[in-house]
Every structure is written in C-alpha cells, then in structure tokens.
Amino acid sequence: MTLARRITIRELLAAQGEAAKMRLLAGEAGLDRYIDHPRMQKPSLAFAGFIEHLSDYRLQVIGQTELHYLATRSLQEQQTAVDAVFDLRLAGVVITRNQTPPDIILNAAKRTDTPLIVSDDPSSTFMTNMMLFLSQHLAPVVYQHGVYMDIFGLGVLITGASGIGKSEIGLELISRGHRLIADDMVEFSRKNPTTIVGKSPDTLRYHMEIRGIGILNIRDLYGAAAITDTKRLSLVVELVPWDQVAAEDRVLGEDSDTEILEVSIPRIAIPIRTGRSLAVLVEVATRNQLLKQRGIDSGDDFVRSLQHKIDEGGQEL
Incomplete structure (x- = not known):
C-alpha cells in the first residue's frame, strides 16, 4: 500500500517557521492548502504572462528578481499578471530577503485567501533548506x-x-x-x-x-x-x-x-x-x-571454479 505524501501550509509553518524565519502576512483562511512536491517554483515567467506550467501544489518563491521585473511593467500589466497568478489559488507564496510585498500582491493574496509569507533568508538559502525538509517529509x-x-x-x-x-x-x-x-x-x-x-x-x-x-x-x-x-x-x-x-x-x-x-x-x-x-x-x-x-x-566463485575444472577435462572434480 503506497501513500501519497503532502503537507499543509499550516503544518509547514509549524515545523519550519522558526528555522526558515517565516511569518504570515495574509491568507490565513488558506493555511490548509497543501504542497505535494518538494521542488519550489519562481513565478518569473508567470509575471511575464506565461502561467501554463505554474503548479498550484508547489510553493512559489518570489525574490528580488521577480519584484524588480514586476516593477518595470505598467500598473495595468502588473495587475493583470498578478491576478492571473493568484487566481490559480496557489498553495502558498513566499517572499524572500524580508522584502515588503507591493500592495498589488498583498491585495491579491487577501482576495484569493492565498497564504502570503515573508522569509528573512535570501531565495537561494530558503529554497535549498526548504527542499531538504520537503524531500524528507514528502518522500514516497x-x-x-x-x-x-x-x-x-x-x-x-x-x-x-x-x-x-x-x-x-x-x-x-x-x-x-x-x-x-x-x-x-x-x-x-x-x-x-x-x-x-x-x-x-x-x-x-x-x-x-x-x-x-x-x-x-x-x-x-x-x-x-x-x-x-x-x-x-x-x-x-x-x-x-x-x-x-x-x-x-x-x-x-x-x-x-x-x-x-x-x-x-x-x-x-x-x-x-x-x-x-x-x-x-x-x-x-x-x-x-x-x-x-x-x-x-561465493556462489559465483564456486560455479566459475567448477566450470574451469570441467573445461580442463574434469580432473579432480
């Protein structure tokens, strides 16, 4: 009997909130949404309009690069991109380096009850440590x-x-x-x-x-x-x-x-x-x-030795 593993955002915060320096900003109503895969995603392409492969069962990580890119777009383009991402009802979104999320992301998280979390760690550190934890917890x-x-x-x-x-x-x-x-x-x-x-x-x-x-x-x-x-x-x-x-x-x-x-x-x-x-x-x-x-x-050694004796003519078998 094989069991699929998963972890809710509530359980994740309880287990790793202190270690990963995480705190919840919005979306408390969505804390029972779950993750079923240890690998995380960075929604860079999603903010550019390509959301086809964005998984709602993976943790999404937004770092400096994603926020800087989003800021280069017009307010209307930002609104469209962020709404398209959060309308997927994601399991959870983490903003790294203790960055303050723009209001457009904060409001989208509240509107869709998506847990929005801030971590003090940089993206690389957060994703490495979190993947180690999730790989253990979600192992088949x-x-x-x-x-x-x-x-x-x-x-x-x-x-x-x-x-x-x-x-x-x-x-x-x-x-x-x-x-x-x-x-x-x-x-x-x-x-x-x-x-x-x-x-x-x-x-x-x-x-x-x-x-x-x-x-x-x-x-x-x-x-x-x-x-x-x-x-x-x-x-x-x-x-x-x-x-x-x-x-x-x-x-x-x-x-x-x-x-x-x-x-x-x-x-x-x-x-x-x-x-x-x-x-x-x-x-x-x-x-x-x-x-x-x-x-x-030992078995292979015996068989090889026996075959060698047979090949030599069967003497002293």
Missing part, C-alpha cells in the same frame, strides 16, 4: 508486512506467509544481539533514487507480537541496545515452505531482486522445515550479502 511511503531487523549493520526485512514464524525468528535474532526496528508492519520511504529507509509506525514501535505469549515491549525486555529506529533496507529474506522450493534452488540458493518504491532490493528465499536453525540462516544470508557488497560472491 509504502507499508510492508514483515519483521525489520538491524543485523550486522544491514537493514534486513524478513517476510513470509502469516504464521510462518517471522516474529519468532526476529525474537531469536534479538536474543543473539541484533536489533529490532519494526514488527508486523514496516513503513518504508524512498529518500533518493537508490535508497529505501524503513521504520516502525509510531503505534507499534518497540513492540512484537508472539503467538501464545502476546504483545512484548522489546525495549523493556532487552534494553535500549536491542532496538533502533530506522535503517536503510539492504536485503529482503523471504521464508517459504520447503516443498515450494525447487531442489536446485535449495542447493545453489535463489538470488533475485524485489522492487520497493521503484528501487531494486536484493532478495533471498530461505526454505523452512522443522529442525533448521532459521535465525542462524538469516545471519548467514546477511553476512553473505555483506560479502557481495564488497564484490565477493
């Missing part, structure tokens, strides 16, 4: 069922059918010194084109459900060293019934990728049956992934 989010663990420093998602034993394996891994991030429901967000970060929803944080025992608070049971809040996702381990895995895959393994938020993540399937130490197998799979990240692939 998806929720996945599973147990998310920090194992040897890697974020490992353990998945599988309901009742297959994911939480029990997670609990054993915790007892072996690894750290819980989330149980049952994991919130993943894409921080950049190649990075997925996972955490627990607030209501479930630090808790695990173990059938027959109930809800456990891992922080209370094992201490703060047994939990962590977030981690980059590096590996997905899928637990599958033994009879659903082909014989050759049980021997050579089944490496593949799975896609989360359009990012490919290494995936390995581990067949389960009574008597296998699954926590140890998950540890080994994680160690093997660490080796692969360093350019060492």
Whole structure:
C-alpha cells in the first residue's frame, strides 16, 4: 500500500517557521492548502504572462528578481499578471530577503485567501533548506508486512506467509544481539533514487507480537541496545515452505531482486522445515550479502571454479 505524501501550509509553518524565519502576512483562511512536491517554483515567467506550467501544489518563491521585473511593467500589466497568478489559488507564496510585498500582491493574496509569507533568508538559502525538509517529509511511503531487523549493520526485512514464524525468528535474532526496528508492519520511504529507509509506525514501535505469549515491549525486555529506529533496507529474506522450493534452488540458493518504491532490493528465499536453525540462516544470508557488497560472491566463485575444472577435462572434480 503506497501513500501519497503532502503537507499543509499550516503544518509547514509549524515545523519550519522558526528555522526558515517565516511569518504570515495574509491568507490565513488558506493555511490548509497543501504542497505535494518538494521542488519550489519562481513565478518569473508567470509575471511575464506565461502561467501554463505554474503548479498550484508547489510553493512559489518570489525574490528580488521577480519584484524588480514586476516593477518595470505598467500598473495595468502588473495587475493583470498578478491576478492571473493568484487566481490559480496557489498553495502558498513566499517572499524572500524580508522584502515588503507591493500592495498589488498583498491585495491579491487577501482576495484569493492565498497564504502570503515573508522569509528573512535570501531565495537561494530558503529554497535549498526548504527542499531538504520537503524531500524528507514528502518522500514516497509504502507499508510492508514483515519483521525489520538491524543485523550486522544491514537493514534486513524478513517476510513470509502469516504464521510462518517471522516474529519468532526476529525474537531469536534479538536474543543473539541484533536489533529490532519494526514488527508486523514496516513503513518504508524512498529518500533518493537508490535508497529505501524503513521504520516502525509510531503505534507499534518497540513492540512484537508472539503467538501464545502476546504483545512484548522489546525495549523493556532487552534494553535500549536491542532496538533502533530506522535503517536503510539492504536485503529482503523471504521464508517459504520447503516443498515450494525447487531442489536446485535449495542447493545453489535463489538470488533475485524485489522492487520497493521503484528501487531494486536484493532478495533471498530461505526454505523452512522443522529442525533448521532459521535465525542462524538469516545471519548467514546477511553476512553473505555483506560479502557481495564488497564484490565477493561465493556462489559465483564456486560455479566459475567448477566450470574451469570441467573445461580442463574434469580432473579432480
């Protein structure tokens, strides 16, 4: 389940008003309008009459250049240009460098209930800092069922059918010194084109459900060293019934990728049956992934070595 992210101007002011030195001048009635994209726009071309690509769901930033250009036009041209921009019912407009907006902009903001904000920062500083904040806040989010663990420093998602034993394996891994991030429901967000970060929803944080025992608070049971809040996702381990895995895959393994938020993540399937130490197998799979990240692939090395022996005539196989 992927969720679209957005933030209202009211929430933005509450979160970043002090840091970005912002104060509201007009348009209080429009504070619940929202932004759904981290990139901002400067309405330079819009003041020249081209408003086709001006987005009402992005923050608009007016700096010295825009105000100076607007002042070069006649009063009628200014009125027409400003009205065309504000009639879009923009999410919010920020004027930088603590500049006093001309009455024509102030009146348009009041008329259309558009939040008009002034920041002390110059445009470049304001836009850089605000984009960093919005990129984090508006990052795409998806929720996945599973147990998310920090194992040897890697974020490992353990998945599988309901009742297959994911939480029990997670609990054993915790007892072996690894750290819980989330149980049952994991919130993943894409921080950049190649990075997925996972955490627990607030209501479930630090808790695990173990059938027959109930809800456990891992922080209370094992201490703060047994939990962590977030981690980059590096590996997905899928637990599958033994009879659903082909014989050759049980021997050579089944490496593949799975896609989360359009990012490919290494995936390995581990067949389960009574008597296998699954926590140890998950540890080994994680160690093997660490080796692969360093350019060492044991399976590929074995296959190449075997093929070399075959090519030499099969001696000493």
